Amino acid sequence: MRYSVFSLLANALTGQKGWKPAWRDAAPKPAYDVIVVGGGGHGLATAYYLAKEHGIRNVAVIEKGWIGSGNAGRNTTIIRSNYLLPGNEPFYEWSMKLWEGLEQDLNYNAMVSQRGVLNLCHTDAQRDAYARRGNAMRLNGADAELLDQDGVRAMYPFLDFENARFPIKGGLLQRRGGTARHDAVVWGYARGADRLGVDIVQNCEVTGFIRENGAVVGVETTRGPIRAKKVGLAVAGSTSRLTSKLDMRLPIESHVLQAFVSEGLKPLIDGVITFGAGHFYVSQSDKGGLVFGGDIDGYNSYAQRGNLPVVEDVAESAMALIPRLGRVRMLRSWGGVMDMSMDGTPIIDLTPIPGLYLNTGWCYGGFKATPASGWCFAWTLAKDAPHALNAAMRLDRFRTGHIIDEKGVGAQPNLH
Numbered sequence: 001m002r003y004s005v006f007s008l009l010a011n012a013l014t015g016q017k018g019w020k021p022a023w024r025d026a027a028p029k030p031a032y033d034v035i036v037v038g039g040g041g042h043g044l045a046t047a048y049y050l051a052k053e054h055g056i057r058n059v060a061v062i063e064k065g066w067i068g069s070g071n072a073g074r075n076t077t078i079i080r081s082n083y084l085l086p087g088n089e090p091f092y093e094w095s096m097k098l099w100e101g102l103e104q105d106l107n108y109n110a111m112v113s114q115r116g117v118l119n120l121c122h123t124d125a126q127r128d129a130y131a132r133r134g135n136a137m138r139l140n141g142a143d144a145e146l147l148d149q150d151g152v153r154a155m156y157p158f159l160d161f162e163n164a165r166f167p168i169k170g171g172l173l174q175r176r177g178g179t180a181r182h183d184a185v186v187w188g189y190a191r192g193a194d195r196l197g198v199d200i201v202q203n204c205e206v207t208g209f210i211r212e213n214g215a216v217v218g219v220e221t222t223r224g225p226i227r228a229k230k231v232g233l234a235v236a237g238s239t240s241r242l243t244s245k246l247d248m249r250l251p252i253e254s255h256v257l258q259a260f261v262s263e264g265l266k267p268l269i270d271g272v273i274t275f276g277a278g279h280f281y282v283s284q285s286d287k288g289g290l291v292f293g294g295d296i297d298g299y300n301s302y303a304q305r306g307n308l309p310v311v312e313d314v315a316e317s318a319m320a321l322i323p324r325l326g327r328v329r330m331l332r333s334w335g336g337v338m339d340m341s342m343d344g345t346p347i348i349d350l351t352p353i354p355g356l357y358l359n360t361g362w363c364y365g366g367f368k369a370t371p372a373s374g375w376c377f378a379w380t381l382a383k384d385a386p387h388a389l390n391a392a393m394r395l396d397r398f399r400t401g402h403i404i405d406e407k408g409v410g411a412q413p414n415l416h
């Protein structure tokens with residue numbers, strides 16, 4: 001059913017009895033053309049674009065829990081396209097353009113809110129780097145504005161501008177950046193894919209792979225074997241777990257990333273602010289809670305909860321930037337398992353194993369990439385070749401040396 005003001009009115013007048021489930025809870029069939037493992041935003045978007053853009057509709061998304069139970073439902077919902085390098089910026093700007101048309105495309109309210117993302121700078125060198133980044137963004141069709149201290153002060157007068165260690169010198173503002181409602185993005189893609197014939201199979205864990213003559217020709221699951229011509233992995237922090245079943249080692253480390261939400265407050269922060277001298281960023285949800293996050297925990301883990309040292313670290317950064325946060329009570333914290341690549345850039349590619357395709361390495365920032373990731377992975381699965389937008393996001397770049405190290409920090413997952 002199509003959502004519109006007319007469907008709202010019709011249901012309001014008939015006791016809300018006409019609504020249909022947004023997607024079917026499908027049982028797995030014995031075989032598909034394509035299986036996408038992982039019912040997060042990336043997996044569901046991949047299935048949607050496979051059906052919509054390439055007419056491949058005999059597709060299943062296989063999810064071990066419920067859709068959106070992984071990082072897609074745990075992130076801090078920030079979207080932006082403020083990247084520097086040619087391997088990244090066109091991809092993220094394409095994602096931003098897809099966000100801008102997403103709700104009309106999916107006929108679903110994903111609460112895309114272009115409220116602006118402001119990256120603060122605290123040194124002259126950092127301001128120079130932001131000027132360069134802003135220019136790279138504009139060359140790729142994105143919007144960017146370099147603000148001086150007065151420009152930042154006009155937006156957020158309560159920041160600690162004269163902090164002795166981290167004085168605020170200005171910032172790089174992307175007005176088209178902002179937030180989107182993470183659950184709604186998952187549900188919107190699920191509904192869109194389902195309408196095009198995709199089976200969304202929940203409570204079905206992939207436990208291994210069916211192989212013939214070296215190729216992957218299906219998956220073993222807790223609900224039995226399912227065959228497929230192609231299998232795409234979009235399982236974020238669980239990627240290395242699954243590829244280990246194929247004796248494939250990846251340049252990925254899994255780490256916990258935590259996020260936090262405060263008690264509900266009156267409107268205080270209308271955009272997204274990121275601290276430039278440490279890992280801390282904050283925005284305010286529509287319910288009034290301040291949503292903030294920081295660094296990954298400093299050890300490898302598949303657990304979906306973090307530890308106290310990072311909580312302290314995030315609180316310190318928060319206080320350095322917005323001292324009044326010291327009087328705010330924290331409501332909840334949670335964690336997700338991040339797929340940290342060694343250069344901070346994702347991998348969307350074929351693999352050396354025929355029939356197996358890879359979508360991983362999203363580090364801190366895969367939510368904003370959801371539309372472009374699904375769009376490019378669908379292309380790669382359909383055409384057996386990467387699109388120009390993900391051509392540099394190759395798996396073999398770590399062997400050939402063509403890494404895309406956005407921050408220039410090397411193989412240090414916590415710095416990406």
Ligand SMILES: Cc1cc2nc3c(=O)[nH]c(=O)nc-3n(C[C@H](O)[C@H](O)[C@H](O)COP(=O)(O)OP(=O)(O)OC[C@H]3O[C@@H](n4cnc5c(N)ncnc54)[C@H](O)[C@@H]3O)c2cc1C
Binds near residue numbers: 062069235363365
């Ligand atoms: C606290 C936190 C804050 C973040 N903030 C931001 C942000 O503000 N902006 C941003 O851009 N990004 C952010 N991210 C990153 C972003 O959430 C992720 O990069 C992105 O959601 C990854 O999407 P996905 O669909 O690949 O992964 P997921 O949503 O994790 O989906 C993978 C799915 O695979 C399933 N799965 C795993 N193993 C199997 C198996 N064996 N069989 C079947 N299914 C399996 C899981 O259950 C899961 O549902 C944040 C992440 C966290 C944890």
